Amino acid sequence: MRVAVCQLNAREDRSANLAMARDLLTRAADAGADLAVLPEYTDYLGPASGAPKPEPVDGEYGTFFADVARELGIWVHAGSFHETGPDADHIYNTSLVFNRSGELAAAYRKIHLYDVEIPGKVSFHESRTVAPGDTPVVVDIDGVPLGLSICYDLRFPELYRRLADDGAAKLLVVPAAFMAHTGRDHWEILLRARAIENQCYVLAAGQIGNHEPARTCFGRSMIIDPWGTVLAQAPDTTTIAVADLDLDRLETIRLELPSLANRRI
Numbered sequence: 602m603r604v605a606v607c608q609l610n611a612r613e614d615r616s617a618n619l620a621m622a623r624d625l626l627t628r629a630a631d632a633g634a635d636l637a638v639l640p641e642y643t644d645y646l647g648p649a650s651g652a653p654k655p656e657p658v659d660g661e662y663g664t665f666f667a668d669v670a671r672e673l674g675i676w677v678h679a680g681s682f683h684e685t686g687p688d689a690d691h692i693y694n695t696s697l698v699f700n701r702s703g704e705l706a707a708a709y710r711k712i713h714l715y716d717v718e719i720p721g722k723v724s725f726h727e728s729r730t731v732a733p734g735d736t737p738v739v740v741d742i743d744g745v746p747l748g749l750s751i752c753y754d755l756r757f758p759e760l761y762r763r764l765a766d767d768g769a770a771k772l773l774v775v776p777a778a779f780m781a782h783t784g785r786d787h788w789e790i791l792l793r794a795r796a797i798e799n800q801c802y803v804l805a806a807g808q809i810g811n812h813e814p815a816r817t818c819f820g821r822s823m824i825i826d827p828w829g830t831v832l833a834q835a836p837d838t839t840t841i842a843v844a845d846l847d848l849d850r851l852e853t854i855r856l857e858l859p860s861l862a863n864r865r866i
């Protein structure tokens with residue numbers, strides 16, 4: 602299986618962001634990818650005042666990426682978008698996966714919300730406008746189970762253990778808009794830890810660069826194997842990173858170093 606992670610800088614112009622996403626997915630398909638992954642909030646990352654009106658899963662955002670997946674004939678993980686929430690003040694931060702025919706294969710609502718106050722560096726209160734999801738999701742991609750998560754979820758290993766354990770995930774996906782301040786020291790380490798401890802491939806697609814108001818995303822989208830080796834990493838620009846996943850290698854690692862089986866619960 603060949604996979605691609607797409608890295609972009611979404612701003613306030615939703616049409617331009619979607620055009621960029623389509624362009625990156627086309628590059629991924631041209632590179633032979635079976636599955637391509639977009640970042641968190643692919644369609645808009647800017648001031649809350651200009652955020653798109655929340656939509657249902659089959660709204661404009663979902664329809665756009667369903668069409669792209671069908672046209673390109675690849676699996677598309679469409680990053681995340683502003684889904685209609687449980688009340689007037691809250692949306693869901695929801696990721697969508699489309700199969701090669703453009704059918705919706707899975708939807709996942711971000712479970713862990715980014716409520717952080719690091720003086721002078723990061724002030725973020727996601728739960729003021731976003732309601733948490735409560736359901737881990739694993740989706741079958743051409744016979745390979747893919748566990749879903751979004752950005753801040755990365756800091757909560759119990760979610761990934763659940764995906765790998767109950768859901769038998771072999772791939773873990775992390776669409777993100779990870780902050781540069783935390784990303785410098787935490788992003789790669791956390792991703793590689795999730796890969797090693799769950800003996801899974803990790804596909805992480807991030808936003809890169811500056812967004813209004815005063816937010817800088819870390820980028821460094823990457824694909825990591827179950828040994829923790831970084832197979833591909835995006836440079837600091839809008840681009841894709843591509844890698845081939847060897848599922849026999851995953852089975853060999855799990856056989857030779859059976860840490861999942863050696864657990865004492």
Ligand SMILES: NC(=O)CC(=O)C(=O)O
Pocket residue numbers: 715752753754756778779780783784
């Ligand atoms: N932006 C996020 O949701 C998470 C993040 O930047 C961090 O965990 O740090």
